[in-house]
Amino acid sequence: MTVMTVNQAQRTGVRRTVTVLVLFVVVVFAWSIAKYLL
Amino acid sequence: MTSTVADHHHDEVPKGITRWLFTTNHKDIGTLYLWFAFIMFLVGGAMSLIIRTELFQPGLQIVNPHFFNQMTTVHALVMVFGAVMPGFVGFANWQIPMMIGAPDMALPRMNNWSFWLLPFAAALLIISLFVPGGGPAAGWTLYPPLTIQGGMGVDFTIFTVHLLGMSSILGSINIIATILNMRAPGMTLMKMPLFVWTWLITAFLLLAAIPVFAGAVTMLLTDRHFGTAFFDPAGGGDPVLFQHIFWFFGHPEVYILILPAFGVISQVIPTFARKPLFGYTSMVFASAGIAFLSFIVWAHHMYTVGMPLSGELFFMYATMLIAIPTGVKIFNWLATMWQGSMTFETPMLYAIACVALFTVGGLTGLTMSITPADFQYHDTYYIVAHFHYTIFAGSVLGMFAGTYYWLPKWTGYMYDERLGKWHFWLTIIGFNLTFFPQHFLGLAGMPRRIPDYALQFTEFNMVSTVGSFIMGFAQLILLLVVVKAIRGSGARATSEVWDNPEGLEWTLPSPPPYHTFATAPEVK
Amino acid sequence: MIFKRLIQPKGVGAALAGGAALWALPMNVQAEWALNLQRPVTEIGRVQYDLHMMILTIITIISLIVFGIMFYSIIRFRKSNGAQPASFTHSTKAEVLWTVIPTLILIAMAVPSTKALLLMEDTTESDMVVKVTGFQWGWHYDYMEEGVNFYSMLSTPQSQITGDEAKGEHYLLEVNNHLVLPVGKKVRFLLTAKDVIHAWWVPQFGGKKDAIPGFMNEMWVRADETGTFRGQCAELCGKDHGYMPIVVDVVSEDEFQAWLAEKRKQG
Numbered sequence: 001m002t003v004m005t006v007n008q009a010q011r012t013g014v015r016r017t018v019t020v021l022v023l024f025v026v027v028v029f030a031w032s033i034a035k036y037l038l
Numbered sequence: 039m040t041s042t043v044a045d046h047h048h049d050e051v052p053k054g055i056t057r058w059l060f061t062t063n064h065k066d067i068g069t070l071y072l073w074f075a076f077i078m079f080l081v082g083g084a085m086s087l088i089i090r091t092e093l094f095q096p097g098l099q100i101v102n103p104h105f106f107n108q109m110t111t112v113h114a115l116v117m118v119f120g121a122v123m124p125g126f127v128g129f130a131n132w133q134i135p136m137m138i139g140a141p142d143m144a145l146p147r148m149n150n151w152s153f154w155l156l157p158f159a160a161a162l163l164i165i166s167l168f169v170p171g172g173g174p175a176a177g178w179t180l181y182p183p184l185t186i187q188g189g190m191g192v193d194f195t196i197f198t199v200h201l202l203g204m205s206s207i208l209g210s211i212n213i214i215a216t217i218l219n220m221r222a223p224g225m226t227l228m229k230m231p232l233f234v235w236t237w238l239i240t241a242f243l244l245l246a247a248i249p250v251f252a253g254a255v256t257m258l259l260t261d262r263h264f265g266t267a268f269f270d271p272a273g274g275g276d277p278v279l280f281q282h283i284f285w286f287f288g289h290p291e292v293y294i295l296i297l298p299a300f301g302v303i304s305q306v307i308p309t310f311a312r313k314p315l316f317g318y319t320s321m322v323f324a325s326a327g328i329a330f331l332s333f334i335v336w337a338h339h340m341y342t343v344g345m346p347l348s349g350e351l352f353f354m355y356a357t358m359l360i361a362i363p364t365g366v367k368i369f370n371w372l373a374t375m376w377q378g379s380m381t382f383e384t385p386m387l388y389a390i391a392c393v394a395l396f397t398v399g400g401l402t403g404l405t406m407s408i409t410p411a412d413f414q415y416h417d418t419y420y421i422v423a424h425f426h427y428t429i430f431a432g433s434v435l436g437m438f439a440g441t442y443y444w445l446p447k448w449t450g451y452m453y454d455e456r457l458g459k460w461h462f463w464l465t466i467i468g469f470n471l472t473f474f475p476q477h478f479l480g481l482a483g484m485p486r487r488i489p490d491y492a493l494q495f496t497e498f499n500m501v502s503t504v505g506s507f508i509m510g511f512a513q514l515i516l517l518l519v520v521v522k523a524i525r526g527s528g529a530r531a532t533s534e535v536w537d538n539p540e541g542l543e544w545t546l547p548s549p550p551p552y553h554t555f556a557t558a559p560e561v562k
Numbered sequence: 563m564i565f566k567r568l569i570q571p572k573g574v575g576a577a578l579a580g581g582a583a584l585w586a587l588p589m590n591v592q593a594e595w596a597l598n599l600q601r602p603v604t605e606i607g608r609v610q611y612d613l614h615m616m617i618l619t620i621i622t623i624i625s626l627i628v629f630g631i632m633f634y635s636i637i638r639f640r641k642s643n644g645a646q647p648a649s650f651t652h653s654t655k656a657e658v659l660w661t662v663i664p665t666l667i668l669i670a671m672a673v674p675s676t677k678a679l680l681l682m683e684d685t686t687e688s689d690m691v692v693k694v695t696g697f698q699w700g701w702h703y704d705y706m707e708e709g710v711n712f713y714s715m716l717s718t719p720q721s722q723i724t725g726d727e728a729k730g731e732h733y734l735l736e737v738n739n740h741l742v743l744p745v746g747k748k749v750r751f752l753l754t755a756k757d758v759i760h761a762w763w764v765p766q767f768g769g770k771k772d773a774i775p776g777f778m779n780e781m782w783v784r785a786d787e788t789g790t791f792r793g794q795c796a797e798l799c800g801k802d803h804g805y806m807p808i809v810v811d812v813v814s815e816d817e818f819q820a821w822l823a824e825k826r827k828q829g
Contacts, residue, residue, distance in 0.1 A: 006141075006220075013219035014144045021211045021245060029249035032283060033257065096733060097725045103801040177798050183775060184758040184800060271776020277759055278774065311639070312647040320657055342761060342796075343772050344779035347683045351676060358668045362661060369660045372631050377648035379641040390632065397628050401621035408671065410606075410678035411614045413770045414599060417761060417796040482596035483765040485796050488804030490723065492734045492792075497594045 051552045059154075062146035063552060064131045065448075070153050071128030072441075076517070078120030078160060079434075083510050085113035090472075090506040093499050096491055106489035107175035108167060108191075114178035115195070118295065119202045120160055122433050126298040127152075127209050129440055130237050132448060134213065136543040136550065137231045139222025139559045144215035152208040159201035166194035177487055179288070180255065182269040182280050186262055193262065196255045203252045210241035210248075217241075222542075224561030228322070231541050232315060235322050236301030239329045243290045243297070246333070251287035254280060278343050285336035293332040295429055296396075297325060299436025300367060303389045306439050307371055309539040310386035311378030317370040324363035324370075331360045341412050350409045357407035364400055368393060381537075384458035388439035391466055392431060399427025402477065417487075420480025426473045438465070438516070445523050446531035450549035453523040457515055464512035471505025600765040603787050603812075607768030609678045617671060685782045688750035692741070696753070696760030696773035696795065699802035703741050706752075710825040714739045716805045734807060735792040741810045744818035745788050753779040758800060764793030764808055772797055785812040 006014075052061070061067060089109050092101050101109070131149065135142055143149045167173040171189020174180065185192050217238045221230070230238075258280070260266040267273020269280045308315045315321065337345060337353040345353075371393050380386065402424040406412050415421055438461075445453050475498035480486075484495045491499065522528065531548040542561075546554055602608045639645045693704040700715035717738045721727040730736070743749055753762055755773040762781075763770035771781040785791075793808040813821065 010219050014215045017215040017218050018145070018211055021214060025207055025211075025245055025249050028246055029253055032250040032253035032286075096729060098723055099725070103804065107798070107801060107803075175801075181759060181798075184798065187758065187800070271774075276777070278777070312641070313649065314651045316651055316653075317657060318651065342770050344774065344777070347679065350679060350683070354675065354679070355672060358672060361668060362664055365664050366657070366661060368628065369656075372628065372635070373653070373656065375632070375635040375639065377645075377650075378635070378639050379645045379647040380636065380639055381641045382636075390636070394629060394632060397625060401625055404621060405614065405617045408613060408617060408675045410610050410675060410682055411617065413682070414610055414614065414765065414768065416770060417763075417798075478595075478597050481599050483600055483794070485763070485794050485804070487798040488794075490734060490804050493729060493731070494594055494596060 062150050064135050064142045067149050067153050068128045068132030071124045071131060074156055075121050075125035075128055078116050082113050082116035082121055083513060085109045087506060087510050090503040092489055094503040096493055096496055098490055103489045104175055108173040110487055111174045111177055115163060122295050124156055125437050130213055134216060134234055134237060136554060137234050137541055138225055139542050139555050139561060140220035141555050143212050144220055145212045148208050149212055152205045155201050155205040159198045162194050163198040166191040179284060182258060182277050185258055196259050199255045200252060203248045206244050206248050210244040213237055213241040222558040222561050232304035232321055233301035236297040236325055239325050240294050240297045243294050243329050247287045247290040250283060254283040281340050281343060285339045289336040290332045293328055295433045299433045302436045302440040303371060303392055306385050306389040306443050307374050309536050311375050311380050312537060313374055313378040316373035320366055321370055324366040327363040328360060338407060341409050342416050354407060354409045361404050368397055384455060384462055385439045385443035387462045388435050392435040392439060395427055395431030399424055399431060415480060417485055418480035419476040419484045419486055422486050423473050423476035423480060430469060446535045447543060447548050449523045450531055451523050451526045452528040452531050453519050454528055457519050461512055461515040464508055468505050468509025468512055472502050472509055475501050602768055603766045603785050604768055604783055606682055607766060609681060610768045613674060613678055685750050685780050688782055689747040691750045691752060693752040694762050695756060697756035698800050699806040701808060708822050710822055712739050716807060737807060737809045742818060742821050743785060743810060743812050744815045745785055745812050748782055748784045751781045759797050760795050760799045761797035763796040764791050764810055766791045770796055788812050
């Protein structure tokens with residue numbers, strides 16, 4: 001059980017950061033295979 | 039407006055096995071990573087002692103060549119992916135929230151999963167040694183076509199890499215999200231401790247590099263079992279393609295291994311010199327510069343592969359360039375020591391040794407960047423010496439420095455300084471005895487990854503083996519130091535522990551409460 | 563305390579001088595305790611050797627400076643001596659100096675390195691060609707224009723490896739059929755492999771190149787003196803990677819022609 005105080009601005013910021021980073025990872029992974037398939 | 043993810047028992051620390059299985063607490067997860075890393079370090083170390091025992095004399099005495107190749111391969115995989123990387127993630131988990139005044143990591147549940155992937159990954163890798171055909175034996179670099187020939191141990195390794203990669207990627211997302219969003223008000227990026235900066239940069243390197251590694255080993259898997267021919271010339275593929283993809287990951291990987299160590303050193307030296315870090319801004323830019331450059335130098339690991347001249351020249355110049363920001367960092371640490379008022383407790387001993395010995399490794403790296411010269415060093419013990427000076431003396435000594443530095447904070451008790459100094463001197467003497475002669479062996483013509491050698495290499499191999507046993511057994515002293523501190527057999531540690539250190543973690547009690555900075559601290 | 567004893571000027575000076583002397587000599591190839599590259603017998607080998615020594619000198623000086631500053635600081639700026647900490651955190655002049663000076667040193671190193679690389683990669687106008695094929699675990703040599711080809715594999719007996727018999731002088735560096743080359747001729751090597759990646763390396767020639775299945779690499783060697791030169795496979799290729807050495811006899815042109823004729827007769 002955790003106690004964490006996170007305000008709304010931080011929540012939004014975290015969500016945005018995670019979205020950007022996950023997209024980045026997916027793109028890099030796909031690129032590294034696709035580039036060498038073409 | 040705040041919302042509290044609340045719990046009535048917020049002062050109670052959970053107990054029992056379930057505490058460790060289900061924890062979302064950054065301090066607990068940090069502890070899990072650190073113990074996992076230490077165990078892996080001892081396992082990898084045992085493998086290196088098998089290697090060095092076989093190499094004590096020419097001839098085959100204790101293992102057969104195929105098993106020897108498994109040992110060199112798995113030793114490296116365990117050390118890089120099981121000891122150094124998880125070790126630094128352990129430091130990141132413990133330290134980053136406290137250093138930026140945050141209550142925990144941004145994504146605590148994902149944090150738990152990032153850790154628990156690791157024991158399964160490690161188990162897969164160790165089990166691979168016992169399946170028919172044995173473990174991977176193509177070197178940690180896993181080059182095809184040799185890896186295509188390997189038995190199912192290679193497939194186990196590929197799945198290990200997938201799990202490890204996932205853990206690193208999730209961990210990096212967590213670290214970036216934490217650092218960018220959860221700093222206490224008033225802590226601008228340029229006020230963050232350098233350890234946090236180096237981890238921010240390392241996390242970006244991981245995100246860019248690990249997926250490429252995952253892609254490379256997945257292509258190996260499909261070449262092995264699903265009829266593709268990425269790396270098989272008979273099918274129109276190219277073995278060298280793998281090398282390019284692997285090293286595009288592999289070079290940033292070595293900076294992933296070292297940057298957090300640079301961060302630790304940047305915390306330790308100012309504390310024990312009683313003087314602020316010299317050139318904070320240039321340290322940040324130098325770290326970022328090293329990270330950028332690390333993406334454009336990969337082929338210096340492949341100079342002998344038959345590259346066009348223009349490629350060889352480009353990679354030579356780019357590689358030489360990295361010496362500049364690296365040199366800046368070394369000089370900045372020296373300038374921090376200069377006109378300080380130094381004491382030499384164990385963390386400082388390790389930090390100084392780290393800077394000095396990493397410099398040796400960095401300078402041999404400079405010789406290797408010169409393509410024509412590298413043709414004589416490539417695939418010899420000169421390279422083995424180089425990367426042990428950079429990775430062991432750089433990353434591992436950095437971790438030892440950080441361990442002694444923060445252990446009183448984590449446990450609430452001072453570690454045994456006398457034992458710490460014994461650990462230090464035996465490690466340093468053993469390390470140099472083991473690896474300095476390997477420069478000579480490489481220059482004299484001894485290739486790497488061989489279980490047996492021509493007679494003229496005997497003497498230095500003997501010295502190296504003796505050194506490795508000193509160094510190896512010395513690590514048991516560290517185990518003793520850590521266990522004693524956890525059990526509280528030393529003096530109680532104050533909040534500050536050291537002489538007026540900088541950083542938010544030193545404003546907390548030692549050990550800190552289970553939950554810290556539920557309210558953000560004031561940062562001027 | 564230990565530091566003080568270690569840095570007595572006389573002792574350090576003597577050690578450095580002795581080390582420097584040893585360091586400067588290329589080594590007898592089968593010497594024990596060899597500290598340096600084997601003595602080169604080709605122009606490329608000499609160029610590499612000189613480049614190596616130049617850079618080694620530079621990095622030795624740099625490390626002496628770094629360690630010197632470090633040890634000086636450790637002795638002079640310690641709290642137990644009553645040193646008071648300064649508070650400076652910046653010095654633009656110092657930062658510029660230690661960025662610009664290394665850059666200049668690097669540029670100075672890059673010039674001869676570039677020249678050496680251009681020399682190494684110029685395989686034109688060769689006098690003869692030999693195709694080298696690596697396989698698990700040995701080498702195949704093909705004098706393509708002469709109609710001579712043969713296998714070359716380790717000839718050290720198993721009993722020496724297991725320790726049942728005393729090891730011979732060229733333990734692990736001897737083969738059944740030597741590669742024979744004429745002295746003073748530019749030999750172009752074509753390298754490939756049958757199964758996995760190998761690498762052909764003779765330290766005294768200064769030549770190393772990967773032998774990759776499905777591809778043809780090239781490299782050139784011009785040996786300036788006669789003699790026997792030994793090398794090893796330099797890319798992990800499986801269990802007997804350490805057991806596929808290379809032995810080259812460099813002989814006079816006449817001896818080379820005689821050897822070729824003999825080989826052709828053997829078929």
